[in-house]
Amino acid sequence: MKRSIQNIVIDAIAFVGFILLTTTGMLMHYILPAGSRRFKTICGMDRHEWGNIHFWISVFFLCCLAVHLFLHWRWVANIFIGKSHERSGLRVALVIIGFIGVLVFAISPLLSPVNETNVERQGCDLCLSQDHKKIQVRGAMTFTEVAEESEVSVEYIIEKLGLPEDVDKKEHLGKLRKEYGFEIEDVRRIICEYKTKHP
Template sequence: MKRTTLNYWTDAFAFIGFLCLTTSGILLRYQLPPGSGRIDSMGGGRQAQEKAVSVLWGLTRHEWGDIHYYLALGLMAILAFHLFLHWKWIVCVTRGKPVEGSGYRLGLGVIGLLAVILLSAAPLFSPSIQVPRSTFLNETVEDSLIEQDGSAIRGDMTLEQVEAQTKVPANYILEQLGLAPTTSPQERLGPLKRQYGFQMEDVRRIISEYEAP
């Protein structure tokens, strides 16, 4: 294959990969945002089976996330091949004309390239840490959107506190959400929401539809 043809197809595939990566990113941000539903984190029971899961072309947010990831890997491979094809040109432009100081300029270019590579790869080699879920409670505004009889039910409230405020038994809320009955009433709504994938709207509906025996 001629070099010109190879460059043409490399650039074409890079552009297609860029478009697909951008589209999938926008899709994950706006059409299937966090909280759209993940099948394997909804618990069990009939209530969990009736929960809505947003899908696009038959794929959930989690599956579109996998596609986004592999698109990123593919685009990175294409761009690496593109750099390989133009490596001599890159070196020549970085070095400049063969005059005094051109070697110094090339050295700075190599150092800059290594710095960019190391900086971009740094998260891959940085260890993750474990933090309490409660540290995220104040970062999510939607956790405080439930209103019942004029009293706000916040994500930092425990199931026990919700029961005391609304007179709806914590065990009943757990059952309707499809969570394990062994879940402690001391658990807070915010962390439970993130762990099991239910929405705060579900809690509002359960409380409003509850009829005391």
């Protein structure tokens, strides 16, 4: 295949990847936002499934860019290095330092430590008085068990979560969370808010 045709094919594929990357990103940000309390799907897929597609499109797009740079490597090298003269070494050093800086900046979030907050303890400390026992809310519990533990009605919790009234109250929260898109912390927060308003 001629170099010009290769360039056209790679550029066209990369452009399609960029468009898909943009549209899936906008879809997750505006149409299927994080923390949505209502169950939303597009084409039968929820936000997490679209997030997987978004990730693999980004990997594909990165590969296309890598191939594009490989095919134009000689041109890129000429732009940054230029003709050999007294300052060629300085220019090459600046290019290398700049590339390393961008690389470190890009991967630093991946290497940063993950901080986990004890949400359950924090939530109880914020809104439960000393007269209340600490309330346990876990994914293995059902709405019925949470209601018994917290002394907050099932109907109130379900209403505040924005779930349908006929939701299975004896199903584990972990499974319902995936199905309806709420978080366990949402349940804790609703209970804490109720306890604050009804001490």
